[in-house]
Amino acid sequence: MLLETRGLVKRFGKLTAVDGVSLRVPAGTCIGLLGPNGAGKTTTVSMIAGLIEPDEGEVLIDGAPLAGDTDEKKRRIGLVPQDLALYDEMSARDNLELFGALYDLAPAELDRAAVAALDLVGLSDRARDRVKTYSGGMKRRLNLAAALLHDPQLLILDEPTVGVDPQSRSAIFANLTELRGRGKGILYTTHYMEEAERLCQRIVIVDHGVVIADDTLRGLEQARPPTRRLTVELAAPADGAPPAWLPDLRALAGIESAEISGETLAVTLVDLERVPAVLGFLGERRQRFTHVATERADLEDIFLSLTGHTLRDP
Amino acid sequence: MRRALVALVRKDLKLFRSDKRAVIVSLVLPAALALMFGMIFGAERHEVHVKTRVVDLDGSAGSQRIAGALAADKMLGARPATRAEADDLLRHDDIDVAVVIPRGFVARAAQGDQPTIEILSNPTSVAETGIARGVVDGVVARAIAPDLGPEAARCAGAGEPYATTVKPVSSGDTTYDGGSHALAGMGVQFILIGAVDSAVGMLNERQRGLFRRLRTAPLARAVLIASRLISGALVALLVIAFLYAFGSFTMGVSIKGSQAGFALVAVGFALMASALGLFMATIGKTPQATRGIGIFVVLIATMLSGAWFPAFLFPEWMQKATLFVPTRWAVDGLDAMTWRGLPLADAVLPAAVLFLSALALAAWSTFRFRWEE
Numbered sequence: 123m124l125l126e127t128r129g130l131v132k133r134f135g136k137l138t139a140v141d142g143v144s145l146r147v148p149a150g151t152c153i154g155l156l157g158p159n160g161a162g163k164t165t166t167v168s169m170i171a172g173l174i175e176p177d178e179g180e181v182l183i184d185g186a187p188l189a190g191d192t193d194e195k196k197r198r199i200g201l202v203p204q205d206l207a208l209y210d211e212m213s214a215r216d217n218l219e220l221f222g223a224l225y226d227l228a229p230a231e232l233d234r235a236a237v238a239a240l241d242l243v244g245l246s247d248r249a250r251d252r253v254k255t256y257s258g259g260m261k262r263r264l265n266l267a268a269a270l271l272h273d274p275q276l277l278i279l280d281e282p283t284v285g286v287d288p289q290s291r292s293a294i295f296a297n298l299t300e301l302r303g304r305g306k307g308i309l310y311t312t313h314y315m316e317e318a319e320r321l322c323q324r325i326v327i328v329d330h331g332v333v334i335a336d337d338t339l340r341g342l343e344q345a346r347p348p349t350r351r352l353t354v355e356l357a358a359p360a361d362g363a364p365p366a367w368l369p370d371l372r373a374l375a376g377i378e379s380a381e382i383s384g385e386t387l388a389v390t391l392v393d394l395e396r397v398p399a400v401l402g403f404l405g406e407r408r409q410r411f412t413h414v415a416t417e418r419a420d421l422e423d424i425f426l427s428l429t430g431h432t433l434r435d436p
Numbered sequence: 437m438r439r440a441l442v443a444l445v446r447k448d449l450k451l452f453r454s455d456k457r458a459v460i461v462s463l464v465l466p467a468a469l470a471l472m473f474g475m476i477f478g479a480e481r482h483e484v485h486v487k488t489r490v491v492d493l494d495g496s497a498g499s500q501r502i503a504g505a506l507a508a509d510k511m512l513g514a515r516p517a518t519r520a521e522a523d524d525l526l527r528h529d530d531i532d533v534a535v536v537i538p539r540g541f542v543a544r545a546a547q548g549d550q551p552t553i554e555i556l557s558n559p560t561s562v563a564e565t566g567i568a569r570g571v572v573d574g575v576v577a578r579a580i581a582p583d584l585g586p587e588a589a590r591c592a593g594a595g596e597p598y599a600t601t602v603k604p605v606s607s608g609d610t611t612y613d614g615g616s617h618a619l620a621g622m623g624v625q626f627i628l629i630g631a632v633d634s635a636v637g638m639l640n641e642r643q644r645g646l647f648r649r650l651r652t653a654p655l656a657r658a659v660l661i662a663s664r665l666i667s668g669a670l671v672a673l674l675v676i677a678f679l680y681a682f683g684s685f686t687m688g689v690s691i692k693g694s695q696a697g698f699a700l701v702a703v704g705f706a707l708m709a710s711a712l713g714l715f716m717a718t719i720g721k722t723p724q725a726t727r728g729i730g731i732f733v734v735l736i737a738t739m740l741s742g743a744w745f746p747a748f749l750f751p752e753w754m755q756k757a758t759l760f761v762p763t764r765w766a767v768d769g770l771d772a773m774t775w776r777g778l779p780l781a782d783a784v785l786p787a788a789v790l791f792l793s794a795l796a797l798a799a800w801s802t803f804r805f806r807w808e809e
Binding site: 168173206 | 644645646648649650652653654656657807808
């Protein structure tokens with residue numbers, strides 16, 4: 123097991139930011155660490171990367187506990203921090219040479235690693251340019267490259283796509299898929315459900331510092347009631363106050379929630395067999411509609427069902 | 437429009453108030469400086485004291501009266517010393533003046549020979565020397581009046597029965613060089629300002645998450661602190677080298693004392709200034725607050741170093757207190773090795789103080805710097 127955490131706890135004064143987090147990252151696997159802002163993701167990552175000491179619990183790298191700033195096992199970890207941790211006034215190449223030197227790479231080895239990392243993230247042709255001339259997406263890619271120089275087995279990415287354009291996001295996903303294919307273990311923290319769904323084989327959901335779910339996406343779906351969503355585009359949009367019939371709709375059996383915004387009515391159902399009842403309800407109240415659609419439950423729904431609030435809530 | 441204006445002003449005031457350390461510095465800095473300037477230039481002027489020794493080579497009753505009168509004077513309070521002791525104290529900047537009563541002074545004055553009384557002066561104590569000369573003239577005339585005979589009275593018609601000369605004393609033939617002193621003072625001040633920038637830069641790096649990346653590598657925190665200490669010191673040494681090269685070219689400044697001693701003091705100060713930058717980074721929570729605190733520290737440290745004002749303007753207690761300020765040792769050490777022309781041995785104590793200060797500040801920073809926001 124590349125990474126295993128056992129009962130990590132971190133307190134800041136009276137606040138327990140992380141409360142008994144345990145997770146495992148095998149080689150060649152991407153584990154998604156999901157949670158809203160303030161859930162304890164970055165604190166967990168900081169403990170795993172050896173930046174802060176846990177108050178309780180331990181971090182095991184290849185089965186051995188990580189201890190202290192100078193622990194050689196830190197060489198097996200590559201951290202892509204949430205911030206763009208780059209020196210803007212230096213070139214991409216100079217940045218990489220600096221970060222590689224921290225791992226005591228010999229000049230020839232460092233040169234090869236820098237070339238390979240820049241090549242992987244598609245920045246070879248801008249290697250000598252100052253980072254301050256880069257776009258946000260290019261900086262994000264360089265941020266990733268800087269974590270790869272010492273060829274770590276475990277990559278920890280702390281919300282690596284914040285503020286990134288779709289093209290760079292796709293490029294980063296492609297890079298991560300390739301790295302996973304090379305046998306790297308990846309711990310990917312995010313509050314974008316679609317990213318975790320796309321990249322990760324297993325999802326760990328944390329809320330208020332506690333792990334509330336740890337399973338594959340399919341496992342999470344199966345473990346929860348098969349919530350379904352129904353969207354109805356009404357012919358006459360609601361203007362101002364919600365329609366008088368909305369509370370009655372919410373009171374129907376098998377309806378978890380019903381919200382209306384403009385002409386769109388969004389209904390969360392226990393199962394799709396309730397769709398005819400909803401449409402019948404609208405027909406009885408002479409509400410005409412122009413379009414009807416259903417969709418599968420996603421991680422957002424799963425998170426909502428687990429915690430009672432959405433992933434994007436602070 | 438009015439509401440927007442009020443809201444914007446209120447927003448700025450809220451932001452200002454939210455950084456409590458910056459607020460405190462904004463209020464404390466001008467108040468503290470005003471207090472210090474007040475103490476230096478204000479009501480305590482009557483406490484001005486010219487550090488004086490009297491060398492009585494005459495040994496007559498009249499010369500003893502002179503020595504007694506100089507000792508009794510409130511401003512001079514002269515203490516007896518041998519000529520060698522007086523020279524040594526002057527060369528080491530420990531006193532301002534020494535009054536030398538030559539052998540046979542009183543007898544020759546009584547005969548109307550108009551002997552010369554010598555005031556040996558510290559070249560940095562220009563104003564003190566002027567004060568001392570005025571006091572000596574008055575004291576000596578009164579003290580030897582009973583000894584003066586008719587010849588002296590005849591001579592007195594043409595002028596004083598004795599003459600007074602002032603002779604600057606430093607090492608060898610060197611004399612006070614304002615250019616050298618200015619380079620030391622301004623060098624100290626601007627290197628310390630550079631240290632403030634270094635502290636602010638360190639906190640900016642922390643804010644940008646760069647330390648998170650650096651600390652992911654298997655490195656001791658002491659290595660990260662040491663790297664900042666060394667880089668800051670190298671920049672400070674570059675500034676010192678440039679300043680003295682510039683001074684040499686434009687003002688003819690030279691290292692008249694020990695070059696090794698100059699290098700020792702320069703390296704000590706460069707390390708101390710760099711370590712002070714690290715220290716400032718530990719006490720300010722934000723870059724803005726650190727800049728405020730840093731400017732405060734730099735202004736006080738520079739002022740107390742003697743770079744701005746002659747030391748005689750300080751109250752006596754402040755002159756002693758400044759010995760606890762490392763920058764005072766930096767200015768004194770650089771002065772000693774340049775225009776004073778002192779040997780390597782005289783660089784050892786200033787350099788030791790600077791190295792020990794650097795060590796203490798760096799140690800504090802290693803243990804106290806917050807690596808995470």
